[in-house]
Amino acid sequence: MGGDNRSARVSLGEYIMQSETDVLVVGGGVTGTAIARELSRYRLDVVLVEKSPDVCTGTSKSNTALIHAGFNADPDKQKGRLNVRGNELYHERIQHELDVPIEWRGALVVATDESERPKLEELLEKGQRNDVDGLEILEREALLEKEPHLTDDAVAALWAPTAGIVNPFELTVGFANNAVENGASVELEAEVTDITKTDDGFTVETAKGEIDAEIVINAAGLYADEVSKMVGVDDFEITPRRGEYYLYDKQFDIDIDTTIFPVPTEVTKGIVVTPTDEGNLLIGPNAQEIDDKRDKATTRQGLDKVLNGAQKTVPDLTKKDVIKEFAGLRPAIKETGDFRIQIEEEVPGFINAAGIQSPGLASAPATAELVVDLVEELRGDLEEDPAFDPNYSGPPKVRHMSHEERAGLIEEDARYGQIICRCETVTEGEIRDAINQPVPAQTVNAIKRRVRPGAGRCQGGFCGPRVIEILSEELDIPMTEVKLEEEGSELLTDEIKQPLLEKSHESSEVNADD
Amino acid sequence: MTESRQAVTSDVDAMRREEHDLVVVGGGPAGLGAAQAAYDEGVDDIVILERDFELGGILQQCVHPGFGLEYFEEELTGPEYAQEFIENVAERGVDIRLDTMVLEVTHDRTVYAVNDEDGVTEIDAEKVILAMGCRERTRDALDIPGSRPAGIFTAGTAQRLINMEGKLPGEKAVILGSGDVGLIMARHMHLEGAEVEAVLEIMPYTGGITRNVVQCLEDFDIPLRTQQTITEIHGNDRVEGVTVQEVDDDFEPIPGTEYEIECDTVLLSVGLIPENELSVDAGVELHSVTGGPIVDETRETNVEDIYACGNVLHVHDVVDWVTEESMIAGRSAARSLQDRVETRKEPIEIESTAKLRYVVPDRISTIDPDREEIPLYMRVHAPMEDVFVTLSSGGEELTRTFERRAEPGEMVTLNVDSDTLAELPEPRLELDVVQREEA
Numbered sequence: 001m002g003g004d005n006r007s008a009r010v011s012l013g014e015y016i017m018q019s020e021t022d023v024l025v026v027g028g029g030v031t032g033t034a035i036a037r038e039l040s041r042y043r044l045d046v047v048l049v050e051k052s053p054d055v056c057t058g059t060s061k062s063n064t065a066l067i068h069a070g071f072n073a074d075p076d077k078q079k080g081r082l083n084v085r086g087n088e089l090y091h092e093r094i095q096h097e098l099d100v101p102i103e104w105r106g107a108l109v110v111a112t113d114e115s116e117r118p119k120l121e122e123l124l125e126k127g128q129r130n131d132v133d134g135l136e137i138l139e140r141e142a143l144l145e146k147e148p149h150l151t152d153d154a155v156a157a158l159w160a161p162t163a164g165i166v167n168p169f170e171l172t173v174g175f176a177n178n179a180v181e182n183g184a185s186v187e188l189e190a191e192v193t194d195i196t197k198t199d200d201g202f203t204v205e206t207a208k209g210e211i212d213a214e215i216v217i218n219a220a221g222l223y224a225d226e227v228s229k230m231v232g233v234d235d236f237e238i239t240p241r242r243g244e245y246y247l248y249d250k251q252f253d254i255d256i257d258t259t260i261f262p263v264p265t266e267v268t269k270g271i272v273v274t275p276t277d278e279g280n281l282l283i284g285p286n287a288q289e290i291d292d293k294r295d296k297a298t299t300r301q302g303l304d305k306v307l308n309g310a311q312k313t314v315p316d317l318t319k320k321d322v323i324k325e326f327a328g329l330r331p332a333i334k335e336t337g338d339f340r341i342q343i344e345e346e347v348p349g350f351i352n353a354a355g356i357q358s359p360g361l362a363s364a365p366a367t368a369e370l371v372v373d374l375v376e377e378l379r380g381d382l383e384e385d386p387a388f389d390p391n392y393s394g395p396p397k398v399r400h401m402s403h404e405e406r407a408g409l410i411e412e413d414a415r416y417g418q419i420i421c422r423c424e425t426v427t428e429g430e431i432r433d434a435i436n437q438p439v440p441a442q443t444v445n446a447i448k449r450r451v452r453p454g455a456g457r458c459q460g461g462f463c464g465p466r467v468i469e470i471l472s473e474e475l476d477i478p479m480t481e482v483k484l485e486e487e488g489s490e491l492l493t494d495e496i497k498q499p500l501l502e503k504s505h506e507s508s509e510v511n512a513d514d
Numbered sequence: 515m516t517e518s519r520q521a522v523t524s525d526v527d528a529m530r531r532e533e534h535d536l537v538v539v540g541g542g543p544a545g546l547g548a549a550q551a552a553y554d555e556g557v558d559d560i561v562i563l564e565r566d567f568e569l570g571g572i573l574q575q576c577v578h579p580g581f582g583l584e585y586f587e588e589e590l591t592g593p594e595y596a597q598e599f600i601e602n603v604a605e606r607g608v609d610i611r612l613d614t615m616v617l618e619v620t621h622d623r624t625v626y627a628v629n630d631e632d633g634v635t636e637i638d639a640e641k642v643i644l645a646m647g648c649r650e651r652t653r654d655a656l657d658i659p660g661s662r663p664a665g666i667f668t669a670g671t672a673q674r675l676i677n678m679e680g681k682l683p684g685e686k687a688v689i690l691g692s693g694d695v696g697l698i699m700a701r702h703m704h705l706e707g708a709e710v711e712a713v714l715e716i717m718p719y720t721g722g723i724t725r726n727v728v729q730c731l732e733d734f735d736i737p738l739r740t741q742q743t744i745t746e747i748h749g750n751d752r753v754e755g756v757t758v759q760e761v762d763d764d765f766e767p768i769p770g771t772e773y774e775i776e777c778d779t780v781l782l783s784v785g786l787i788p789e790n791e792l793s794v795d796a797g798v799e800l801h802s803v804t805g806g807p808i809v810d811e812t813r814e815t816n817v818e819d820i821y822a823c824g825n826v827l828h829v830h831d832v833v834d835w836v837t838e839e840s841m842i843a844g845r846s847a848a849r850s851l852q853d854r855v856e857t858r859k860e861p862i863e864i865e866s867t868a869k870l871r872y873v874v875p876d877r878i879s880t881i882d883p884d885r886e887e888i889p890l891y892m893r894v895h896a897p898m899e900d901v902f903v904t905l906s907s908g909g910e911e912l913t914r915t916f917e918r919r920a921e922p923g924e925m926v927t928l929n930v931d932s933d934t935l936a937e938l939p940e941p942r943l944e945l946d947v948v949q950r951e952e953a
Contacts, residue, residue: 251791295750296661297747298661299659403617404634410528417628419565422565457649461650461668462649469679479679480681483664485664486751488752492675492682493685496707497676498680
């Protein structure tokens, strides 16, 4: 697939590019993009529609970023089976195919009282039944050797070496970009407003026009119930369950190597303490049911609960060196507590991939595999596209290069020598690459998700204005139209001092000639 | 993409290698002052590495007056103040590299810098002066709950947007923190046509200098509300308002005092943090209060031949003191290069009472025949009136200075004669603050 063809496959215009497709995926979260990519393996016309200006703006962007091992998965539930299979797929395929940070750090479930030991045994047994490899119980001494910052109260832990951490932004963007490279289309800012059943499929109305689809796959996350209602399937409801987090500076003196869970209770999995792929420390989440699907505000009570919970396993943690607090919403189906991935029998051709709460990220590749099976069930055998290329790589990560590697790269392309974000050492080249990817970054947060300017300790204080400037230049829009994330999140309100600034630019040019 | 990257990674000769007597990291007022002083002391192989596209650092966005009253004895704007030093270093032929970011400084003074013209340069430096300045504390460092919409800026970022980019960050603002940057930005937003609803300060007194409270708030009827803070930020896409609460003496919000302010912008002026990531990687030890390196009177850190000055060392309130301090660092590095100073057998430790938040330097460790006096910089913990700052050794008072008003926001300086140091009862200096009546 040529470069020109690729760029034509993502629509930034006002109208949807094509009037019909074989399969339409609703929602550009990790689930929707994984499904689109898996479908792009076959000779199928695939279109993904996303309501926001970028993929990965909902549940996929604010979560614990874990590939759970699956020891706590309920094999009687869809989410249990998909978690275990998803973890396998990350090991076997995804980590080799996509240029996305995945590290197998392993997870510990730490008992802080002898009374919790039976629960560890129970989890061990459950994990073994789920065929999770390498599980063992570690005693106090081995445990503290592995994680010296663990509480003195630690008595034993379940060790799960196959648990991993992943960068959820790069993963979702990677799925989406790879899908587009393989011929799928992504339509951004194309919120689905109505779906009508037709003789041979559906007519889907979006904010960017109509499209006919033979099969519709609903991966709309928090809004999956609303999309499902559009075809008359209204027997479930998505309840947003908010989880809050603290993220710490990379230069933080508490080094944690693995993902640490407390022993789960009937009520909660507890607060997790985990490293991120970039070397930050992340703690959270609490769980609180709320009404408003847009309410991602953190709360004093919630954040305090997160810190207290984290201190149960790592007592040295304080608020010092926190660089960011945020909240995410899990799209839960309360009645079942499970995913709902199925062909809706009363509306043939409509597949729900709904209720994807935790472990949705860990399950994503398996969810995609299952959805492809369902599509096959509807359409008969799918023909593989011989041109499918599962491999994807993003912009070079200059911050991870040695000085010599960096020097070589800059010799090839000088834009990688211009540092824009000082905290994360992100270069101009990487930022421009992000804006010119198959699925382009068009907002400040979209760039941050892909290549990290503003993700560091100063949270964009220094690089913010520069990033806005580059976006304005690349997208050919005034700086006052550059958005942080969604419509209405423009960062600057007015142009001022223009005559003065022009004059000062003129005079500085004169000086340069002196 | 992958292939080309692998091809270049094998090319290890792409890196430039150089050697220099003095490398100054940062071309703001501190770096400029240090370079100028080192040159004037006889060092001519000096490189300034500056990450911005021009020299002058944060002064370039400070278009308001009030700079230079001490050093130049006239009132200048930030860019005017900077320009004096930019011209001075240019005249002296200092090697200036703009748009150049230092990636690493090693313990043995190898400096790695990157820009788009030279790629990566490895510089072997005899002396390194760290002058990276500081950054602003963020909303997250303050732990303010609520949503994360557009419209939350640090005051310095807003200042840059207005003065360098010509863009107004919002139309109705609440400013949290009454440090100097916050006060100046209150006036600035007002003058650019935005409404400033209030400046909130969690402490019972302002964090800025008195002059700014009068000239930036009182002259424009902008309310300053002390012992109040933002406890929640509202708005999904753009800021829609904030919840404000009064705080008690432990800075805890008082229940029942909540009220809302409607606004589309929150500017934060809640403290500056010395930017010491490079220093820490070089093995430099930091002071728990200042957040900057622990230095001796020459501004040398615990790592031999690495010096620090300006806001990377401790946050100054007035740039004139940055200049004075950076000249000490530049001069000292130069004299040390020329073997003109002698190391004391035992350094003189400088200690202070709890009334002082911190003192720079931490110790006096050299004997320099060309030096007549040593200034000690310090800050008090809380505002005090009619006090003497006294310097003693072994119970014997050596010198004192009177302060009619000592504020945490305004640095106090006490000069010690070099001669006094020659005959101390013990290798220790003690600083204290006493009320005039007691004294």
